[in-house]
Amino acid sequence: MTMGKGGVGKTTVASAIAVELAHRGHRVHLSTTDPAAHLVQTMGASVPGLSISRIDPAVETRRYSEQVMSKSAPHLDEQGKALLEEDLRSPCTEEIAVFSAFAETVSRGENEFVVLDTAPTGHTLLLLDAAEAYHRDVSRNQSDLPEAVRRLLPRLRDGAFTRVVLVTLPEATPVHEAARLRDDLVRAGITPFAWVVNQSFSGNGFRDPVLLERGRRELPFIAEVRDRLASRMVVLPWKREPPVGPDRLRELAGSQPVL
Numbered sequence: 001m002t003m004g005k006g007g008v009g010k011t012t013v014a015s016a017i018a019v020e021l022a023h024r025g026h027r028v029h030l031s032t033t034d035p036a037a038h039l040v041q042t043m044g045a046s047v048p049g050l051s052i053s054r055i056d057p058a059v060e061t062r063r064y065s066e067q068v069m070s071k072s073a074p075h076l077d078e079q080g081k082a083l084l085e086e087d088l089r090s091p092c093t094e095e096i097a098v099f100s101a102f103a104e105t106v107s108r109g110e111n112e113f114v115v116l117d118t119a120p121t122g123h124t125l126l127l128l129d130a131a132e133a134y135h136r137d138v139s140r141n142q143s144d145l146p147e148a149v150r151r152l153l154p155r156l157r158d159g160a161f162t163r164v165v166l167v168t169l170p171e172a173t174p175v176h177e178a179a180r181l182r183d184d185l186v187r188a189g190i191t192p193f194a195w196v197v198n199q200s201f202s203g204n205g206f207r208d209p210v211l212l213e214r215g216r217r218e219l220p221f222i223a224e225v226r227d228r229l230a231s232r233m234v235v236l237p238w239k240r241e242p243p244v245g246p247d248r249l250r251e252l253a254g255s256q257p258v259l
């Protein structure tokens with residue numbers, strides 16, 4: 001799973017990981033909550049062994065509401081049905097529906113590599129887990145809860161099953177925001193596997209004095225990630241050609257780390 005603030009390169013890094021795994025002969029599923037078009041654009045072409053899907057909140061909410069209605073409606077009178085319909089229109093329904101879809105996607109990881117572009121934050125995971133626990137308690141009915149949802153948090157906490165990659169940029173604010181994301185994940189019992197510091201100018205490939213200076217200014221932030229935040233880190237260079245399409249994504253995945 002890739003996580004990080006807006007625009008830092010989550011979709012790019014997730015796509016690069018997926019392409020590289022597929023190239024090594026693995027079956028890979030890449031899933032996103034971004035607009036699907038963006039992932040398709042980043043990927044650029046179909047890759048053998050790699051499938052792509054999107055968790056679309058509107059679609060998931062409709063599916064979830066229909067499921068709940070068809071299960072409960074036979075046992076309800078007209079007023080009960082109307083109440084349930086109203087209940088399903090609350091914003092929580094979308095969150096629970098997306099959470100369930102996310103859990104289903106994660107469960108595919110039993111059979112293939114699943115690369116998730118932009119996972120929910122630790123805060124969201126804990127909140128929704130609490131909501132589900134409450135629901136379970138109120139309904140006193142374990143069987144109500146899909147297996148994938150029941151097993152989601154244990155799977156995410158299992159370092160042998162899930163690896164969270166935190167993506168950030170070598171600048172003050174992005175690094176500090178990523179550090180907060182990490183604390184939030186740790187509170188949910190999930191330790192990030194690695195950090196990717198993306199779009200760095202600190203490598204050897206630059207001659208322009210402005211870019212060289214910019215690269216120098218990155219160094220304290222890169223050091224902070226390396227020394228204080230990450231147990232594994234890779235620094236990826238800024239690429240003049242946007243890293244889109246399987247070839248450039250693989251090139252990015254195989255970049256000599258900057259440091």
Ligand SMILES: Nc1ncnc2c1ncn2[C@@H]1O[C@H](COP(=O)(O)OP(=O)(O)OP(=O)(O)O)[C@@H](O)[C@H]1O
Nearest residue numbers: 005006007008009010011012199237238239242243
């Ligand atoms: N190493 C890089 N060098 C140059 N451009 C990059 C690099 N990594 C990402 N980009 C470009 O930066 C932009 C943002 O990247 P991307 O879409 O992967 O970020 P994101 O974190 O998924 O954004 P969002 O939060 O909007 O989903 C894209 O245009 C992408 O092609």
Ligand SMILES: [Mg+2]
Nearest residue numbers: 010011034118
């Ligand atoms: Mg994205």
